Amino acid sequence: MNLDRRHFLHSSLVLGSSAGLAGLTALGGLSGLVGPTGQALAAPMFADNPTFQPRALMATWQRDPTTTMTLQWLGTSKEDGLSRNLWYRRSGDDAWLEVPHTARPFPQTELWQFRAELTGLAPDTTYRIRIGLDSPQASIRTMPAKATSEITFISGGDSGTGSASRRTNKLAALQSPRFVLLGGDLAYENGKSADTFLKFLDHYAADLRDDKGHLIPLVACLGNHEVDGAYDKPREKAPFFYAMFDGLYTDTGYATLDFGDYLSLVLLDSGHTSKVVGDQTDWLLRTLKEREERPNLFVANHVPMYPCVRSANGSLNEAMREHWSPLLERYNVDAVLEHHDHAFKRTHRLLDGLIDERGIPYLGDGSWGQIRNPEGPDKRPFLAKSTQSYHLSLHRIEGPDRYHLALSDLGKVVDILHTRKLART
Ligand SMILES: [Fe+2]
Ligand SMILES: [Fe+2]
Structure with missing residues (x-):
């Protein structure tokens, strides 16, 4: 199943798949969307045995670290890199959201650099990440909203x-x-x-x-x-x-x-x-x-x-x-x-x-x-x-x-x- 962004939306609209609705949640900001029976939406079909490791996966920030996180990684093919959606979910939630990412050549190499910024995150919260359906799960943590603890x-x-x-x-x-x-x-x-x-x-x-x-x-x-x-x-x-x-x-x-x-x-x-x-x-x-x-x-x-x-x-x-x-x-x-x-x-x-x-x-x-x-x-x-x-x-x-x-x-x-x-x- 091709899950690039356009296909993903298309299939969700035609088929009404629950995974497609999760994608709409991310893209349209419809937070709290749940499936027809009230359960959390089904996860995308991630590989049981991940075979793809994004190179040099790194987190950094370009805005307030209490609610955002920027993720970057490298790859050898622009098309391959863009076809792997960046999925994330709040730890403890079942619904995966998708965020678009950009590609550009990495200087003085044949490599491509991919970047996505997650925004509107909850402070002091762990999020799980997947890049494509076949990468292992990684995780990030936002900064607290207040300096109330160490x-x-x-x-x-x-x-x-x-x-x-x-x-x-x-x-x-x-x-x-x-x-x-x-x-x-x-x-x-x-x-x-x-x-x-x-x-x-x-x-x-x-x-x-x-x-x-x-x-x-x-x-x-x-x-x-x-x-x-x-x-x-x-x-x-x-x-x-x-x-x-x-x-x-x-x-x-x-x-x-x-x-x-x-x-x-x-x-x-x-x-x-x-x-x-x-x-x-x-x-x-x-x-x-x-x-x-x-x-x-x-x-x-x-x-x-x-x-x-x-x-x-x-x-x-x-x-x-x-x-x-x-x-x-x-x-x-x-x-x-x-x-x-x-x-x-x-x-x-x-x-x-x-x-x-x-x-x-x-x-x-x-x-x-x-x-x-x-x-x-x-x-x-x-x-x-x-x-x-x-x-x-x-x-x-x-x-x-x-x-x-x-x-x-x-x-x-x-x-x-x-x-x-x-x-x-
Ligand atoms: Fe130095
Ligand atoms: Fe120096």
Whole structure:
């Protein structure tokens, strides 16, 4: 039975099949539709023994994570990929819904990329997914509508595709975070090596499932190794990053992701395809001003404002400190997540470059799968701590309290920081 979208609707109208009615529910928004005897509608005829595995199946977001989810995967044939409907159902419900998906060529390969965005989902809810009738069931979980119970997410950066990155991937999955935020230098393909980028995607898709099997969504920032030329280049020079994440970064290398009214991520482009000074700084001012009252307001950038390995006096570091740090302080940002230097660091709370309890901690510096030997607080007084350690950061939000744990790739606790929203003075 051919279940492409047009045939599917046609057969449902002609035959009045219950599976067809489920499709109409999805397409027409007729929620709550039930079969003639009042039971939930019958499921599509999924294969008993799935034989098709969508490549690099990944969840991410382009809008509010409390009610949406974007799914992407790769395939070798446009026609085959489009003929496999994306089915989803709320866990506990019997009725499967269908959502259309798009296809486009994946850069510098013969592959096709498929994307669908699920919208109007219930918060804090598990959904089951099938791609075509012959793929295994996968599952996703939306974010809670309110931060009423504990929420955890993981951040880090500078992964690559080596053995350390796989260890950190697996350690991340063991924490069952709601999502992972990677702040640039994902694959180290430099905008040129499709094989390297595909390897990163395959690793992520294989490794990042939580303890209940949910896909762990990936939110990403742009780093220099996403870009052919690293700095000050047009977005066409970062073809793989934008292929994956242009649902969020529609026009620029910077964006925000707002989780209901309790968490905002402000994701910056540290000079790779957007200049620091000018439009991005103007946007940052407006964006932070609108989110000043958010109980959890985090900023992420790839190149650090307060680096622990490379010179802190580079023109880019200085430009970000001059133009961005005052805005972060003015609008009460809770923490800045930094990367690029390949070590663990935590700064003191900093205000105008000086240690001040009313200031902001900068956490980094990107050692998911890359490592360097950092300078210590003796050489750089803004540092509270630094170590040569692969690490991820586990952020746990518990009401007004936040705990930021740095874990090494072997699971050792490298650092722990407790924060609360600072009262405005
Ligand atoms: Fe970097
Ligand atoms: Fe890096």
